[in-house]
Every structure is written in C-alpha cells, then in structure tokens.
Amino acid sequence: MSELAPAPRRPIRELPDTLISQIAAGEVVERPASVVRELVDNALDAGASQIAVRLLAGGVRLISVEDDGSGILPEELPMALKRHATSKIGSLADLESVGTMGFRGEALAAINAIADCALLSRVGGQVHGYLLEGQTGEITPVARSTGTTVEVKELFFSTPARRKFLKTDATELAHCVEAVRRHALARPDVGFAIWHEGKLVEQWRRCGDLGSLPALEQRLADVLGADFVARSVWVDFSTQATPGRPDHAPVIKVWGRAGLPDAARARGDQQFCYVNGRFVRDKVITHAARSAYEDVLHGQRQPVYALYIDIDPTRVDVNVHPTKIEVRFRDGREVHQAVRHAVESALAAPRAGQALAHAAAGVASPSAGSARVSERGETPIPAAGLGNGPDPSERPPTPFAYSQAPMRFDAPAGHRVNDLGALWAPAPSGAAASLLAPAA
Numbered sequence: 001m002s003e004l005a006p007a008p009r010r011p012i013r014e015l016p017d018t019l020i021s022q023i024a025a026g027e028v029v030e031r032p033a034s035v036v037r038e039l040v041d042n043a044l045d046a047g048a049s050q051i052a053v054r055l056l057a058g059g060v061r062l063i064s065v066e067d068d069g070s071g072i073l074p075e076e077l078p079m080a081l082k083r084h085a086t087s088k089i090g091s092l093a094d095l096e097s098v099g100t101m102g103f104r105g106e107a108l109a110a111i112n113a114i115a116d117c118a119l120l121s122r123v124g125g126q127v128h129g130y131l132l133e134g135q136t137g138e139i140t141p142v143a144r145s146t147g148t149t150v151e152v153k154e155l156f157f158s159t160p161a162r163r164k165f166l167k168t169d170a171t172e173l174a175h176c177v178e179a180v181r182r183h184a185l186a187r188p189d190v191g192f193a194i195w196h197e198g199k200l201v202e203q204w205r206r207c208g209d210l211g212s213l214p215a216l217e218q219r220l221a222d223v224l225g226a227d228f229v230a231r232s233v234w235v236d237f238s239t240q241a242t243p244g245r246p247d248h249a250p251v252i253k254v255w256g257r258a259g260l261p262d263a264a265r266a267r268g269d270q271q272f273c274y275v276n277g278r279f280v281r282d283k284v285i286t287h288a289a290r291s292a293y294e295d296v297l298h299g300q301r302q303p304v305y306a307l308y309i310d311i312d313p314t315r316v317d318v319n320v321h322p323t324k325i326e327v328r329f330r331d332g333r334e335v336h337q338a339v340r341h342a343v344e345s346a347l348a349a350p351r352a353g354q355a356l357a358h359a360a361a362g363v364a365s366p367s368a369g370s371a372r373v374s375e376r377g378e379t380p381i382p383a384a385g386l387g388n389g390p391d392p393s394e395r396p397p398t399p400f401a402y403s404q405a406p407m408r409f410d411a412p413a414g415h416r417v418n419d420l421g422a423l424w425a426p427a428p429s430g431a432a433a434s435l436l437a438p439a440a
Contacts, residue, residue, distance in 0.1 A: 021083060021106075021113035022159060027322040028110045031166060032059025032155055033175035034323065035111055039150050040183050041101035041324075042108075043067035044190065045088065046148060049206060053180055054195045058172030060155050060163070068147040071123035074130040074139060080119060081134055083109040097313040101278060104322070108150075114162070115155045121148040177202055181223055182279040185272055185306060188212070188219035220257060220306060224270060228304065231263035233349065235307065237342030239334065252311050252335060254342035258289075259304035261296040261347075268302040275309045275316060280327050285309070288336040292343035307339065 015023075029035055036053060043051050046069025056062035072080060079085045086105030089095050095103070111117060112134040122129030122144045129144035156163035166172060173196055184192045184204045191206040204222050208215030221229045239252045259270075273285045285307070293303045317328040329335050 017083070018113060021109050024083070024106050024322075025110035025114045025159075026162070028107055029114065029155075030323075031175060032063055032172050033179040035059065035063050035115075035152055035155065036065065036176045037179045037183075037323075038102065038107040038111070039063070039065035039152075040180060042150070043069055043148070044183065044187060045100045045102055046070050048147065048190060050191045050193075052193045052195065053176070055173065055176060056197060058169035058196075059176050060166060060169070060172065061153065063152040063155070063176075064149060066147065066149040068145070071126075071129075071146055071148055072119070072121040073123055077119055077121065077130060077132040077139060078137060081108050081112045081117065081132070085109070095319060096317075098318050099276070099313055102324075104319070104324070106322075111152055114159050115157060116153040118151045118153075119148065120144055120151070122146050173201070182272065184223055185219060186274050186277050186279065186308070188215040217257075224306070228259065228263075228270070229257065232257040232259045232304070233346045235305075235342050235346040237338065237345060239338050252309065252338045254307060254309050254338050256307040257305065258292075258307070258343045258346050261293065261303075264293075264297055264301035264303050266301065270304040271302065272306040273309070274307070275318075275327055276311065276313060277308075278318065278327075279325065281325055282327055282329075284329065284332045284336050285339055288339035289343055292340045292347065296347065305343070307342075309335070309339070311335070 028038065032055070036059065040051060040053070043065060046067060048067035048069035050068050052064075052066045054062065054064040054066070084105045086103060088100045088103035088105070089098065108117070117134030119132040119134070120129055120142060124146045128141050131140050131142045132138070156166075177194055180192055180194055180202070184190075187210065188207040189210040189212075192202070192204045193200065194202040204219065207218040207222070217229060235254060235256050235258050237254045271286070271289070273280055273282060273289075275282070275285075289303065289305055289307065297303060311329075315330045317330075318324055320326055320328050
C-alpha cells in the first residue's frame with residue numbers, strides 16, 4: 001500500500017480587501033431582510049421620523065431605504081462604504097456601553113461587496129444633496145431633501161452561489177416585512193412604509209413620542225392587531241437597586257404587554273423581546289416569560305407578548321453576534337427573575353379579578369378547586385354549573401350528582417355492564433351516600 005504524499009505547504013498571505021468584505025457579507029447578509037434590518041438601523045440612528053422601504057422581487061433586485069434623518073456630509077460619503085468605518089463608537093468605552101442600533105461599521109462595506117450600492121444624502125443647510133456610486137466611488141450633486149437614501153441593487157450579483165439559496169420572492173418579502181415590523185414595535189415615534197413592486201404593502205403612521213404609553217399601545221394595535229391589545233394585560237415592573245454592592249446594581253425595568261392564557265397560539269410568532277430598544281432572541285428572556293405561564297398554560301401552546309427591558313448598557317453585551325440579534329447579560333439570573341416576576345404579577349391581576357367575580361356570583365373560583373387538572377397536563381374538567389350555559393346565578397342548583405353504582409358480588413358468573421349509563425347513572429344528590437353503601 002503506497003503512502004499518501006504530504007500536502008504541499010501553503011504560504012500565509014494577506015487576503016485582498018474585496019474577499020475580506022465578501023467573507024464579512026456571509027456573516028452579516030443572509031437574505032434581503034438582513035440588508036433591510038441594517039439599513040433601518042442606520043436610519044433610526046440618524047434620527048429619522050419617517051422611513052420608507054421600497055423593494056423589487058422580494059428585495060433581490062432592489063432594496064431602497066429612504067429616511068429624513070440628519071444626513072451625511074459629502075466628504076464623509078466615501079468613508080461610509082469602507083470597512084470598520086462608523087460614527088457610532090470611537091473607543092472601547094463606547095463599545096462597552098453601546099446606545100445605538102448599529103455600531104460595527106462593516107455592514108455597508110459588506111453589502112457593497114456583494115451588490116451594486118448607491119448613497120444619496122443631504123445635510124440640513126446644504127443647497128443640494130450628493131450621490132455616491134458604490135462601485136466607482138464617483139460623487140455627483142443631485143436634488144434631494146434632508147436625509148439619506150441607500151439603494152442596493154442585484155443582491156449577491158458578485159456571489160451567484162449565495163443567490164441560489166434564496167427562497168421565492170413572496171417568502172423573501174415576508175422576511176423583509178417582519179424585519180421592519182420588529183423595528184416598528186419598538187419605535188412608535190417613527191412612521192414606516194413598505195412598498196413592493198410599486199404597491200404599498202404595509203404602513204404604520206407615527207403615533208407619538210418615544211416612551212409614551214398611549215403611543216406604544218396604538219402601535220401595538222396597528223402592528224399586531226386590536227385583538228392583541230384586548231386579550232393582553234399591561235406589564236410594568238422594576239427591580240430595586242441592591243444596596244451595598246460595589247457596582248451599585250442598576251434598576252431593571254420590564255414593561256409592555258403580555259397576552260392572557262386564552263390568547264396563546266400554536267406557534268411562537270408573536271413573541272417580541274427588546275433590550276434597550278433592540279430586538280433580540282435570548283434564551284434567558286424566553287425561558288423566563290414561558291415559566292411565568294407554567295401554572296396557567298399547558299401543553300405546547302405558546303404565549304404572546306411584547307416585552308421591553310431597560311437595563312444599564314454596561315450590563316449587557318450586544319457585540320456577541322454580527323447580526324446583533326443576540327446579547328449576553330452580565331447577570332442573567334437577575335434578568336430572568338425580573339422578567340418572570342413582571343409577567344407573573346401582570347397575569348395575577350386578571351386572575352384575582354376573575355376569582356372575585358365568581359365569589360360575587362356565588363360560584364366557586366376555578367383556582368379554589370372547581371377544576372381538576374391531571375398531573376399529565378390534560379384539559380381541566382370544569383365543575384358543575386361553570387359551563388357555557390346560562391349564568392349559574394340565574395338558575396337553581398342542579399339537584400343531582402354523579403355516583404358509581406355499587407358492585408354486585410352476588411351477580412352470576414359472566415355478568416357484564418353493557419350500558420355505561422348503568423355504571424354512571426344520575427342519582428339524587430341526597431341519595432349519593434346510600435348508593436355507595438354495600439348491597440343488602
């Protein structure tokens with residue numbers, strides 16, 4: 001058997017900038033929705049109050065994000081498309097306490113490496129705006145109002161293999177709409193509009209100032225539907241700072257809306273978590289919210305909620321994933337406890353009100369033993385008088401109960417109970433005890 005020839009030695013060399021950007025694009029850009037998310041992040045950081053997203057072919061042929069933010073100076077436009085160029089951070093201290101949506105500085109450069117990009121921007125006070133062509137670097141003056149427009153054409157044109165992994169236009173459009181919807185739920189002070197093939201797909205008008213509770217409730221109703229607000233309760237919970245700790249543990253505030261148990265869904269497609277205004281998928285938060293429903297929600301049903309967590313930026317690391325959708329907490333336990341207590345406290349109020357209503361009607365509360373739930377999590381069995389029929393307070397109590405008939409030990413061999421009605425026969429409630437007595 002011949003021996004394998006040794007692998008030839010490969011020299012270490014520096015990668016070209018274009019390949020570096022294309023590698024970074026593989027981490028940042030998964031599909032058109034990834035580009036939409038990054039561009040909307042930049043628009044929000046620029047202080048925009050109106051954002052319009054225009055798409056063609058689900059975002060594959062064109063993604064255009066237009067805002068009315070502060071704009072970019074013409075001398076800074078070429079820097080916007082360079083790798084690791086950003087206005088969001090300038091030191092390690094800024095990175096450890098990020099307060100903006102975008103900050104990494106590689107998104108636009110990565111997108112420009114796999115698509116045909118163009119930036120059109122105007123700063124307030126300028127006579128006109130300027131257009132930067134991403135492939136040539138040429139800058140020309142154009143007419144535009146204050147703000148910025150980023151156009152991304154023919155996504156993955158330079159990496160055709162990645163384009164083959166995209167889904168249908170309808171599927172990619174749905175992902176783009178979902179990306180904008182997540183931003184809209186966190187920013188009721190900003191208006192959003194989504195256009196596809198020249199037709200308006202979704203529009204959410206500006207509801208009010210950031211932090212206004214009526215504005216947030218209106219935005220939740222506009223995005224998730226009025227039924228979500230009607231079948232949910234308000235969440236408002238804050239933890240107290242721990243005295244004596246050297247770092248003076250800050251207050252964690254959890255607020256938003258949590259759906260009632262009967263509003264649960266088969267899928268977890270209406271579970272939105274935000275940390276300092278940033279949509280995240282975090283196992284700690286998800287587990288905490290689900291555990292708050294463990295006594296009232298059984299089986300595989302998924303609760304619905306929109307929870308917003310405000311925490312000191314120095315106690316959360318948002319730089320753990322290129323897409324910025326995952327975070328890491330310095331103390332995950334305190335976040336878990338805060339979220340669970342917040343949701344539990346919110347759900348306890350309607351349950352207590354329901355118990356008072358049952359007591360006022362002279363009916364035992366389900367939480368007082370009127371329902372039996374098996375250890376396997378089966379459907380609760382309601383007590384008599386708590387069905388969907390007339391109000392129990394408007395009808396006399398039913399004068400019978402169900403009891404099992406006594407066993408006949410003197411029955412002839414081969415005796416069988418063929419009629420289930422004979423096994424569980426209705427009997428007067430006063431005679432229930434006599435039915436359980438042994439036969440004479």
